[in-house]
Amino acid sequence: MSLQRKRWIGAVAVLAASTATSTAVHAQGEMAGAVDRKLFGGDFSFNGQIRVETAFSTTGRASPANQRGLLTNGLALKRSAGNPVDGYNSTILPQAVTSIFDQTGLNLGAVLGGTPLGPTDGVSNQSLGGLSDTFTRYVPDAEQIVNYHLFRFEATPSINWGAWSLQTRIRATYDPGSLGYEEFNFNDYNDINRGFETGSRDAGRQYNGKPDYLGYEVDGKKDPLLFERSGKHYQVDLPAFFVEWTGGDMTVRVGNQSVAWGQLLFFRIMDQANGLDLRRHLFIDRAIEEFADERMSAPGIRFTWQATDQILVDAFAQQFIPTIVPNSNTTYNIVDSRFILHDNYFDGDYNKKFNFGVRLKAEFGNFNLQAMATSKLNQLGAIRWTKSNINKKLPDTNTLGLAFNQYCEGVLGSAAGQGCGPQLANTPFESGPAGLFTAEEWFDRAGYTKLDPLLGLANIVNEFQPTTGQLLTAAPTTAQQAYNELNAFFIALEGAHGHVERNYYREEVYGIGGGYVTEGEPGSLLDQLIINVEATYTPERAFTDIGLAQAPDRREEYQVGLVMEKYQRFSQSMPATYMVFQYLWQKESSLEGLLLDGYGSKAYSDVALQGRAVQLTNNVPVSSNPFARTGKEFTPGISEGANYVVLAALQPSNAYIFEYSFAMLIDVQGGVLVQPAVQWKPRGNMTVNLFYNFIDAEVWGGNANNSFLSFIDYADEVCLRLGYQF
């Protein structure tokens, strides 16, 4: 047992013992309070809660990034392999490919010119030689009833020794799976195309069997976070676990902790210190709670110095911990499940890096000022193509695959029986079941992921040489070239899975902010209006390249945000209504951190082949121009920055027994997220939350790919949370 694991178990044991002790303390009847006790010579106190959280889908749709939500499931699409000889400008005839391979000295003509192999799963209408066919994706669609269910336990034991204290928050969550989920199981497809290799590899838990609902596993490390242990159905972590020392006007915290800065809610301008944990309910919890359950913690040290009554200095140094995105095929997954995301947090030694920051905040009556500087690894990181390292040859069950395998063995020097496995291992692709099958999917997915479909393919070709050249690929310049080329390889692969990796880059972020509280006619709307403006400048932020190139796209980034808050009494019988207006402008990237250049992509479909322009995603237009190139035709991007608006209001009832709230996030590029909610506290130890998430990525015409909400357009849902505190 490693020392780290022993420490972990020890910490949990102490907490468990504390919990047991304190539970007895609390069980003193309905009029009892949380009486504290002595523990280790200090004042021990303890609060806790259990909560059941559920979200019921009102659309029945699964995430389009998930296998069972893919828009091509059950859809018959024609494919015709492109011809490498003319740069994939045309589709290939059997005679042509025979000619190509004949030039190599291999006698493949007989194979390709004869009766095709197969058909394999999903394939029909094969042409002579199997170079064109119709493919119907064989994964069934999901009619999802339940988007989310979770059982949560949280406790905050603390021990206080005067100037010293130990502050702890333990969180344990359990998602049993099933119970209304329509789950995808990789194991159900083991008998197709020799099964899925990645699932048995390093960090393959989310690609093996049923979805990994709560785990965070990265390449090279099963549990990469010091204060978290997690698996497919559970997560236990310590969002807070630190020793605190207070001396005079200085406070020092050492241990696992989070740091939140800034006045804006939800829009993270000054709030740069920690990433987000999006595994559980993405970011669509009760809006008024901001990122209460999402903000990550990190081990480190924080100094807070109240220099004067007016001036506060705050500084931190923390281990770098990235933003955690939902795992493949979980409800709120946003990474297409046919792409394997390699998180290099551990293998890249990013876990040994530190983020630093300092902030000054000054209050002068109605005015406040703040300034901030951080040096950090961006928590989102940048994603790029990476070698699959999966040595698995093309299936010999289709003629093109068989031909390529023989070519690789005969010409490229692969060992007998390995076919093109060694070559594919040096490209970002892996052959497996339930992968990409058609060029339409490629274009559609690129747009969904806010990438350029042609650049993405070109970068594979150009940046994985010489292998890609040996495999007769070519960097496309037009839509039709890419279309034909992709279909050729998808036919041969019988399901393509792409491999991408996530690396993290340092950046410096400088921020300033100012606020003012207005004084108007007492009781008027302009009285006591709290206005804050915040802005950041990042000289060199490393973004994911919109073609997933190896080098991140480094840009200057600016963020400017405004928040106006107002409490106003509209009724004598009800407490004040809280209203907030927020505005955010970002120069280069969208709210989730992807480059705006990749926004607004159209799809592409070969009308001549399909007989129609196949539209997979509603409200994403399809180009049928075969000569369309990168740039305006496919990825026009969003110029002059992205704009977002939040409108929210909260109306409590008398004594705050009920809280009615309404929040709307407007992606000015075309999407809205609307959340009406009600909270009921019938008793102090019970809280009931009911809220509805309505999401539409395409409200006022245009292209759904203009909005970051297109990632979760399907997730309209009714959410219910039942909490009990003790």
Next chain:
Amino acid sequence: MRIRKYDFDYSRRQFAEKVALGLGAGILAPTWQTIAATGEVAKAYPDELTSIELQTKGKIKPGDLIDAKNVEHAKHLMDPIMYKQVSEMGRRLRVRAPNKDITQFFPHAYLEATLKNNGKASFDETGNVVETATKGPWIGGNPFPDIKTGQEGIANLTLSWGRHDMSQYAVRSYSLNPDGSPAYTYDLYWTELNTTARTEGDPVFQGKKDMLRYQSVFFTAPQEQAGASFLVPWYYDQRKFPDIYGYLPQFRRVRQFPANQRFEPIVPGLSFFLSDAWGAGDPMLTWGNTKIVGRGPLLVAGAGNFKGKSNANWENHSWHGGPKGKTFMEYTVELAPECVAIESEPTGYPRAPVGKKKVWVDARNGMLVAYITFDRRGQLWKQVDAAFGPQIEGDFINKDRHGKPHWSWTNVHFHDIQSGRMDLFNHCKQIAGGYASQYEAPNGDEKAIVDKFCTQAAIARLGAV
């Protein structure tokens, strides 16, 4: 017992005359001069104002319980909500003989300061209380021990809430639903530290003469509210709204709130507003039309309510009354010969739900003894019913550094009679987290209290993790 020389009407006429003419307290002699000279108050009043038997025509005497059966005889000695509670809701009050020892009406240092500084206060042209000689901030104790105007009465309450230079109250609130069932239990820690109007040591804390006090409150339980905290530094100028900074657990950071946000519940289920604190929770010049509307005897909860011996955590668990028998804490009350009724309106808060408040202060010590509010329609709304006194129970005495009993509030009922909600505030020895009540800074280090509880860094640190 002295010979009864004066009938009831005599006292009533005298009180009416004092109200009309703006005179000070006392029927037979000026109350405060009598106190200053003799250390007791009885000589200032005729017998019928110091005897519950005479006030009730012999129907109620010390040691009795006042309940629905006999409350009619004491109806004129209580605020209208208390009368309703006793007559209709099963509340009971235990009567004790009046306390004659004036030292039990004040914290020791505050009494000394009141005596020493008597006559030195006045209002300046802005309406703020100043030391007349210097025009500087008030120098401690009651600025107006002999209350002649409503502003004087409110000033006594406002300038030093807890009558200590520094107080920290460990509070446990049991809040009841309208059906009388206990529904919300909150632990909160309330800190107030005066920078001016101080009684001991440096008259101005750290040179902050433009401030009146630091005040903060944070919750330590239950889980959802633990770490919710508010910091409210007060200006000395009572025309200015204090800033409000709040740390809300879900946001994990300090945010600013509007300064006029003083008539809202601060957590679910609580009827208490910041505006309710001490009957003078807002800067006094943000209210207006303040005037004395009456004087007369009243039953007040003073000495005898502290539970330092009978309850390990000083809590009053003598619950009774209401639909579930848990709506009220039993108070021990005594007859106060003269209380001053003051009305005031929230003129600086045009949208406040409160239309008017009425407070009664004890003429002997200027302390709040009853407080009710009316809504904008003029309907009775809320009662703040506090008990104050020395921390003595039997042979248990919680002593200050002078060896004198500590003096503070012991319990408060916050009763919203329109909704039926009730908060039972207990001034505890200690609450979750080891936060203990105290009225002197350990080792006299008041700066440490500010650093630990009264700055933005402090409330962020005390907040949820």
